[in-house]
Amino acid sequence: MAAIRTHAVRFEEIDAAGLVFFARFFFWCHESMERFFDPIPGGYVDLITRRRVGFPAVHAESDWKSPLRYGDATCIETSVANIGTTSVTFRFVFTNEKTGAHVATIHQVVTCVDLDTVKKQPLPADCRALLEAHRSA
């Protein structure tokens, strides 16, 4: 089951070519991942600031299919493509809210780390349960 949210392109996300700058998609991925963890008590904020559990990106594969412009909004569908012992592969599918066109797909592998040492550690049980519930079909 995927988590779905919408992002309206912001005025300053446009570049000198008049299109959304490709790097913005990774900010949207991260926001979507933050929102994904909302059902955990305290959410992503609590993981980072109190539990000191982080999820730095170690790998990403991205395909852009059609551009976004100012005035466009994108639906972002977040699901979980793979779960390892210490890592997770998120899948983010972006579509144009108005036209339904496929905008981009990004697979992002993050590793669970102890933020004080930046060393890998097993996924906490509550995170794992949430992730399992959102596996891609």
Next chain:
Amino acid sequence: MAAIRTHAVRFEEIDAAGLVFFARFFFWCHESMERFFDPIPGGYVDLITRRRVGFPAVHAESDWKSPLRYGDATCIETSVANIGTTSVTFRFVFTNEKTGAHVATIHQVVTCVDLDTVKKQPLPADCRALLEAHRSA
């Protein structure tokens, strides 16, 4: 004596109106302030990470006179308009490198704080000496 550097407008600093987004100027101010502290051993990085001395902005006054576009570069002249016990007023004057046109002037007051407590503290002696040497004419 002002410290001078040049910034070429980056592709993604343009907004949906085709002009440099006004908030970018504050990033350039901060970079200029970081460079300003280069003569201190270890520079701004050492102040922040080892000495735990920070300079958060408490006040800013900004005037924008002419727009910048992709392909423009701006000269940034950094000087010190005022020095208090715990605060400094930097003055950043932006001109268009090609035309010489006045682009913007920003006065920014920063307070010296202990980053562990975020409490005000007197300016360290080495910072004060550097600041004195760059007072605005």
Next chain:
Amino acid sequence: MAAIRTHAVRFEEIDAAGLVFFARFFFWCHESMERFFDPIPGGYVDLITRRRVGFPAVHAESDWKSPLRYGDATCIETSVANIGTTSVTFRFVFTNEKTGAHVATIHQVVTCVDLDTVKKQPLPADCRALLEAHRSA
């Protein structure tokens, strides 16, 4: 009557000192201004892309009173402090959503321009009516 919205600090809006980077506030001001124009048919997007009416910043005065950290959210109260023939002064008051603490106040003067020439022009009637309805008390 002020328009009010809330912004939860994003993971990447934090700087190397562990506080929200001061320049982020200007992004939030601009987003608030965009939302302010929502009652106009087509909103800010239509002004920019179809009507070619822009509102570049010409002046800003900002006071920061208390820092924001990751996990904080800020209420942003947008009102109109002054209306001229071709310019508007917006007032943005930021408070900490949890503590109610005053975080920052930013007054920003924007000029109404024809985006094709970047020349000043009188405020369109529908914009003026909306602005009048949100004058600061």
Next chain:
Amino acid sequence: MAAIRTHAVRFEEIDAAGLVFFARFFFWCHESMERFFDPIPGGYVDLITRRRVGFPAVHAESDWKSPLRYGDATCIETSVANIGTTSVTFRFVFTNEKTGAHVATIHQVVTCVDLDTVKKQPLPADCRALLEAHRSA
């Protein structure tokens, strides 16, 4: 032959976990690509603004190997992994300037488009010649 440049991590490129935010790497890739085109008369700016030739990203594969912190600088080695009729694969290798550690490798495929139509077009001859001269070993 690779083009090499260095980027010192900026104060505001750090995230709430105290590490460089992963999306920043894509800004650095784009800056490196802009610099790559410097030998073309007028550079990337002229391609975008006068010749209306753009290079939007259509695919990227990224591996992050070790984190960057405030105070670090990264060497960015830009080379060309593949050249097609209408597309190019750039390879960006990031190393830690001080330690020599491998920080990240990003392969990015960009398509040459006419910016007025956002339709694919063959690489201009001068761009192709420059790209050929920088093929990865």
